[in-house]
Amino acid sequence: MYGYQKVINPVAVLMRAAKCGCSPFPFSGFQKFITPRKKFSFIRVNEAESYTNEKRANLSARKRDRVKLPNYDNGSKDKIYHISEFLSHPSGIEAILNTSALQSFEFLDANKYRCTLPRVQLMNFEVAPVLDLRVTPTDEYCVVELLSCKFEGSEVMESQNDHFSASMRNRITWDSNDSDQFLDVDVKINLTLEIYTRPFTMLPVSAVEGPGNLMMQALLDRLVPLLLQQLLQDYEKWVQQQGK
Numbered sequence: 001m002y003g004y005q006k007v008i009n010p011v012a013v014l015m016r017a018a019k020c021g022c023s024p025f026p027f028s029g030f031q032k033f034i035t036p037r038k039k040f041s042f043i044r045v046n047e048a049e050s051y052t053n054e055k056r057a058n059l060s061a062r063k064r065d066r067v068k069l070p071n072y073d074n075g076s077k078d079k080i081y082h083i084s085e086f087l088s089h090p091s092g093i094e095a096i097l098n099t100s101a102l103q104s105f106e107f108l109d110a111n112k113y114r115c116t117l118p119r120v121q122l123m124n125f126e127v128a129p130v131l132d133l134r135v136t137p138t139d140e141y142c143v144v145e146l147l148s149c150k151f152e153g154s155e156v157m158e159s160q161n162d163h164f165s166a167s168m169r170n171r172i173t174w175d176s177n178d179s180d181q182f183l184d185v186d187v188k189i190n191l192t193l194e195i196y197t198r199p200f201t202m203l204p205v206s207a208v209e210g211p212g213n214l215m216m217q218a219l220l221d222r223l224v225p226l227l228l229q230q231l232l233q234d235y236e237k238w239v240q241q242q243g244k
Helices: 010-019 038-050 085-088 090-097 155-165 206-242
Strands: 055-069 105-106 110-117 120-122 125-137 141-153 164-177 182-196
Touching: 010 055, 055 120, 085 090, 085 125, 085 164, 085 206, 090 110, 090 125, 090 141, 090 206, 110 141, 141 155, 155 164
Parallel strands: none
Antiparallel strands: 055 182, 105 110, 110 125, 120 125, 125 141, 141 164, 164 182
């Protein structure tokens, strides 16, 4: 006990810590601070601080659109093929997911589907986005939700799966105004990116989020009308096939 009292001078503590290469701030008893093992605990604290300082950019975009629905009765006054029937049919599901533009399409279970987009060549890297989606059709609406998203291809591109997360929700509804019927679409996309490479780590998060949000919004503004146009074409084709 008297031996400990001789070194409680703060200056002496710091000098002794410098000589032995250890931290002057003990966590569990005075003896641990004078042992070289404390040096490793100090390193772990630095790693924890670095982890909490990770930068993440949150990107989002939303697009709403409305189109007028044609009244398809296939020439019969007794039968009207409503859009809800089409979207509940396998052909309607494939139209919503735009399977004709996919590299592969797989049914998983309980309204869940795996969609693999065509491979893209980026410089010397090859990547194919793989999306797991859930489609929930009802008599009043149809919802498409993104369950997971990952990259397949080059090892470098697959390593990016640990540095981002994404969510998407596409809600399709329909209503009638007198004799006219309309299809309404509301698409929301959220993307979280970990900023861990230079020079982006040297920039404020807003420098990534600003251009990223503009790019995502421009993409939705372009794609949603095209998907709606294709959906109506597939709907018309399906109606025509029902009378054959």
